[in-house]
Amino acid sequence: MNLELSPSLKYWLNFFHPLMMWLLFVVSIYAAYLGLQVQRTRNAQGEEKKELVKGRYNIRHYQIGSILLGLMVAGAIGGMAVTYINNGKLFVGPHLLAGLGMTSLIAFSAALSPYMQKGANWARMTHILLNFTLLGLFAWQAVTGVQIVQRILTNA
16 A cells, blocks of 8 residues: 655645744743753752742653653654655755754653652753753754755745
8 A cells, every 4th residue: 555645745744843843942941941940949948949849840840841752752753754755765964863862862861750759969960961962952953954944945
């Protein structure tokens, strides 16, 4: 059985991945903000700590991080799938390689959660380092992704 998509659908599929990833980039920045608030809460004392605990930053950070993990992996696979559907191949270049690196970083970062819950400071520091590296790659991915979208629009 050979499934063939209409040319119109194939064209518009090109834009689902970039839109999803831009949304995830913004959500990643929010997750970083929440993570910084978790750290701030952990280091606070007295009334300041009581006030920060009310923000439930740890729970919100964990929930947003879980959603990011799932959607980022799905977005990476989806981007590769659409590229393959439309071109019959993947273009091995900086955008693809950095995207695969980002997918690995977020998986390793999430895998540190059980250790952080047990109070392992090495896991917490590694988690923070991985996530800020991820944000840097994400920003770069946004730029290279816009270049790819511009090429798609030019060739349309």
